[in-house]
Amino acid sequence: MSDLSAFPITKKWPAKNPDILQLYSLPTPNGVKLAIALEELGLAYEPHRIEFGPDGVKSPEFISLNPNGRIPAIIDPNGPDGRPIGLFESGAILVYLAEKTGKLIPADAAGRYETLAWVMFQMSGVGPMFGQFGHFHKFAADKVANNPYPAERYRDESRRLLSILEERLKDRQWIMGDEYTIADITTFPWIRGADIFYGGREALGYADFPSVMAWLERCVARPASQKGLEIPAKA
Structure with missing residues (x-):
């Protein structure tokens, strides 16, 4: 043991x-x-x-x-x-x-490093920006009621990041093409979370990003996602 x-x-x-x-x-x-x-x-x-x-x-x-x-x-x-x-x-x-x-990562060196680049894209961009958007859109909305700048700044930056994903996912099943990787796993919970946790679907204009939305559905539909999204469960 x-x-x-x-x-x-x-x-x-x-x-x-x-x-x-x-x-x-x-x-x-x-x-x-x-x-x-x-x-x-x-x-x-x-x-x-x-x-x-x-x-x-x-x-x-x-x-x-x-x-x-x-x-x-x-x-x-x-x-x-x-x-x-x-x-x-x-x-x-x-x-x-x-x-x-x-x-969950390509075996070839070039594919591995490209996957890592997209993981870092989420870590440095999607996570922080979507998190700040959610904070000002939902949790601190009353504190910035007379100053729309914070909410607008992070909304616009989140939309910019969504536009990058939209371009990447056109004619692709997954971020790396045909292979589902940690790049998908690290990113899709934030796209889902901005809607589920923050109620930001309309503010972020998700309808403007059809490739991202289709990819998100594919990610969420995977059996491992269906289980993992509920873990750790409440006692």
């Missing part, structure tokens, strides 16, 4: 099966990426629901695994050289899982 005692987080959220990958997350646009990838890869994992706030992501135990205090994070008892490894940042973990299994 694997010994995960070196990771303080396992004292607050004990592993029932320390021999399988431990997932610490919430079903948010960032959080569901890993559950979806793990379901696609068929890897055994144990999900732990980490709530927002001082008893969850801001607790010393969680901070010991992710100093940034954000979900998701993992512990893989079967890491490099057979040693346990703890990781945070969804993009880094997706790359790790893809390389660990040789799946």
Whole structure:
């Protein structure tokens, strides 16, 4: 049996099966990426629901695994050289899982680097901009009622990013063409989330991006997505 005692987080959220990958997350646009990838890869994992706030992501135990205090994070008892490894940042973990299994990323070097470029596009662009759009569109709308600039700025930047995806996805099934990859997994939960979590479909003009919408439907319809979007479940 694997010994995960070196990771303080396992004292607050004990592993029932320390021999399988431990997932610490919430079903948010960032959080569901890993559950979806793990379901696609068929890897055994144990999900732990980490709530927002001082008893969850801001607790010393969680901070010991992710100093940034954000979900998701993992512990893989079967890491490099057979040693346990703890990781945070969804993009880094997706790359790790893809390389660990040789799946969800092209085998050829050129395809691999192009996939990574689109993963970084989400991490540096889609995630931050859509997140800020959602904040001002829904959660802080009352605070900027007399100043439309913040909401308009992030709306317009989110639409610009959608236009890039629209161009990329014309005549393509997936971001990388015929192969479903971590580029799709890291991106589609944010496009979905802007509608589901933030109610931003009309404000962002989703109808203007038919290729993106068709791709989003394909992503969500995958069995691994249907399951992963609900993980970790409420207790």
